[in-house]
Amino acid sequence: MARMFRVLGFWCLVIALMAFAGHMTEFSLLFFFQAVAFFFLGYLNFTERTYILMFWAYMILTFLGFSYWTIFEMDVPF
Template identity: 70%
Template sequence: MARMFRVLGFFTLTIGLMAFAANMLEMAFLFFFQTVFFVVLGYLKFTERTYILLFWAYMIVSFTGFSYWTVFEMGKPL
């Protein structure tokens, strides 16, 4: 299970590098932060239950943040 968090770190690093190349700096820094988070978690020796709970907590926070952003921030007229 710990290796899966390192894989998530690899994919977030890839997305962050593509966003950085496209000059989308806010998105790139967000994904670089997630990369560090996932790689650090991947090298900690937690139990499988802890890893699953951490992943669920991450999913709840990310989906709540995404939903807030798309409803309240993107809906504002310029």
């Protein structure tokens, strides 16, 4: 399971580099931070249950943040 967090870190790094190349600075910084966090967590050798709980917590926070941003911060013309 620890290897999966390193894989998540790799893909976050790829997305961050593509966003940086596309001049989306804030987006790329967000994914650079996530890549570092995933790589760091991947080398801590927690139990599988701990990794699963951390992933669920990450998914819940991401969903709440995305929902907040799309509802309250985006300018959507009606």
